[in-house]
Amino acid sequence: MATKERSLENAIKTKLNEREAKEFNRIYYGREEHCELELKESTLTTCDKENIDVQAYKFYGATEEARKPRLTKIGLVQHSIVLPTDKPIKDQQEAIFQKVKNIIDIAASEGVQLLCLQETWSMPFFLCTQQKSPWISFTESAESGPSVMFLRKLAAKYDMVIISPILEIEEGVWWNTVVVIGESGNIIGKHRKNHLPSAPGSSCETPFYSPGNTGHPVFETKYGRIAINICYGRHHALNWLMFRLNNAEIVFNPCATLANFGEPFWHAEARNAAIANGYFTCCLNRVGKEHFIINTEDGDNVVDRSYFGSGYISAPDGTRTPSLSTVRDGLLITVVDLNLCRQTRDRWGFIMTSRLDDYAKELKEYVK
Template sequence: MNSFDNILKDHLNKAHLKQFNKIYYGREDHCEIKLKKSTKTESKNGNFEVAGYSFAAAKEELRKPNILRLGLIQHSIVLPTDEPIKDQRQAIFNKIGKIIKVAASEDVRILCLQETWTMPFFLCTGEKKKWEEFAEPASDGPSTIFLRELAKKYEMVIISPILERDENGKWWNTAVVIDEEGNYMGKHRKNHLPSVGSFSETSYYEPGNLGHPVFCTKYGKIAVNICYGRHQSLNWLMFALNGAQIVFNPAATIAEFGETFWGIEARAAAVANHYFTCSINRVGTEEFSVKKDKRVRTYYGSSYVTAPDGCRTPGLPKDKDGLLIVEVDLNLCRQIKDQWGFNMTARLDMYAEGIAKNNMKYC
């Protein structure tokens, strides 16, 4: 199955599809962006899917439209996991560089890559030493140097989730933010770590210690909620309280965990917090040799974007590299906030008091 969205197109007539779209996606029309002919050519040559959609806001008298394009890249690894680390990473750099070039040609201004995009997601192996050379400094590691050049060249803000090694040798699951001039802006460290099945991330690094930073870029206020953090509603809330207009959720999630609610959590967060959410998931199959055993993990892609009013785009494929381009008007954040009044009725003081007292009683 390439994607849920294609199943619908193939099996519903036009009238039924329109009605389904209204209920499931929040609008009858996906508002597709007309992409350049060169984009389609490059995507075909590079063997990746490309799709584009837009979200409009109502016209205002005192504020001009605040329109920009976002880019999400999902991808598979290139070389087998037993190849030299330097070669594995460079092969991914080569592939991603070409996709970012296409994103730039479509005027993408903020782009996010998937969780630990520079490497296979080896955390399922239970091994550490074998993979330690993938860990890198946040501000001047190989991936940051590589992306800083592209960010400056294309005047693009780039979010780069990596495996960070700090000055004390500790590891962190980190998202680096690079501004449109190629400068290192800062980082966010993954707040919530899973210990589910073979993914015991607490064996590799600690929960984040940087809170919920929001980065005030030239194009908008952005934040990063890395992978497993999407299961925590208060995690999403804190980014909203700190002023985020767009929250990216780069992930590496396998079909055995979470595919049934992949399309729900970030969408619910967009509704509850009145910002755009951008969900990026790894794709492809990765095979590891662990002693005499083989471990295989397959990821389901399906990256998508949700607007503050709950409308969402179709997802990228489950089984193919992809670039999702979404044109948004950030004015929609305040418009929905004013219209729905969730913030006004939130009663945060009541919940804060209850949590502080920890006196909740259960039947």
């Protein structure tokens, strides 16, 4: 049942008459109608019972003579942690697995083909404690760690490609990594976070891992050419651009972003990236409150974190879906026609007019 929560969507919902709502939607979402997809009765019942915000939309392209529509059904999942952060790590993780499995089951029953989880989905975002112990037990191998093995089974079971943001450990070194798991449970590849928050304070990630060393890979999957721009990388226009130049059609942006930093411009950044680069962007964020007690020599410190969810999908033509809930678990299902990428790029010509050779020279000069 939708609880009354703070959000832009709730602030305007029911307040506007039909004409006003259309005008609001035309500007804010880029189209007058949301183009909702119908969901199964079983989905609605389960989500209602489990207090999961489920929403479903579509972005269709124009009909082409030479190509059929290339439809892909995307699912974005946001979920809060389950157990207190001082419980045994195994138990915390098992409880999250159970919750996420439930949501993936629902997504599968709706035919989702390409599913993305939030940043470091299988743990609390403990980095804010600025401590490595005892959290190191959450790090894992990108090929065979517990959360990866858990998802490999589900991917194979459901013929689904799953994008899984983890904390990777390789030869004792940590990385903020996303693993792309193929529809037969295979590992298609991985990508490491390119840009790390480095401001003083609890959001600093540089004590934990280095900026990624995997460049800007685009992964060929059964359901489209995808890339992942992890969290803070969304502030970096060149990060988005390189994924475009490497031919991505969908770029996922799994995040752990706090309301007091990023919420007001959450709705500008990924949407702007979709427009500028002519691909779909799928941004999703952690949700819920996380409470940490940190034992120090001087006594206990408390760190409280609150994430605002609000995942949405933007199409290359600048249209976007509404956002998921700011406080509840959520599943955003969206059918996209990948042909819309080339159609929009052809119409607007942003790459043709981008003068990249000039910029390559200018940047080279600048960094000298």
